[in-house]
Amino acid sequence: MADRDRDAEGRARNARPRDALGRPLPREAIGEDRAPEGLVRPPAVALVEAQRLLDAGRPFHAHEVLEDAWKTAPEEERALWRGLAQLAVGLTHAARGNDRGARTLLERGAESIAGYAAAPPHGVDVDGLVAWGRGLAAAPGAGADPAAAAPRLTGSAVRTPGTPGG
Template identity: 80%
Template sequence: MDERDRDGEGRARNARPRDALGRPLPRGAVGEERAPEGVVRAPEVALAEAQALLDAGRPFHAHEVLEDAWKSAPEEERQLWRGLAQLAVGLTHAARGNERGATTLLERGAGNVAGYAASPLHRVDVDGVVAWARALAAAPGTVTDPAASAPRLRG
């Protein structure tokens, strides 16, 4: 018998509660409220929700919002949203102490976002976000408070 948690369509989904950095907690523990998955949000809403989660020290949860935006975005915007989601995961890894994972995702995310510098979409501060990501990628071990280390997505 399959003991894995499943969603309504039968896909494996871990239903364990999670902490603010997305780490699974024991079953029955009180965890952080999770952002619902698969929600299509207007770009302004997605950016505002992601920023609020980043400001609250919940970059893993911000990543989930940004990932939904990536998956539902028009083709010409997908790399921007993908890059922003990668940056949130990079901050998550830095806050968890995974410096190598943080560096990899921050650099990859910065590369995806940088392609929009000439024509920033949705008022995303492309130059500021890329500079933030590259600085953090150079020193990922400096994150002690993910809220204090969070980027400003818009200028």
């Protein structure tokens, strides 16, 4: 299609504005600021930026940051970053009320990162995130408020779904 949004390399890109949960809005609407796509961020920077977006209730946008990290990560870390992106998308689906999609992505994300539990790269709380993802998959309604349900990506503090700041 001639009117389709394309980037400089000709890849299809949807330039429509989006809401906080990544849903496309009408072209004339004012949407949420989007994380720049295709950036190569050092892992620590990607984790901080993704956490900031999760804490702000913007898991779709956090997913975009984590997806960039997945696509640029060394081969031995790609499943970790893919799994983190899947967890963020799972939270997005939970917040949108798509329980089936939430369950699928949360379980898939938890499974993708579980293999890193013995030696978690970059301080990622693999055990906590696996437990968080599986817990939210069992009760996706607890993700209706994505900021309250957002996990901690690093460290040992994992919030309990549905507990603000907890």
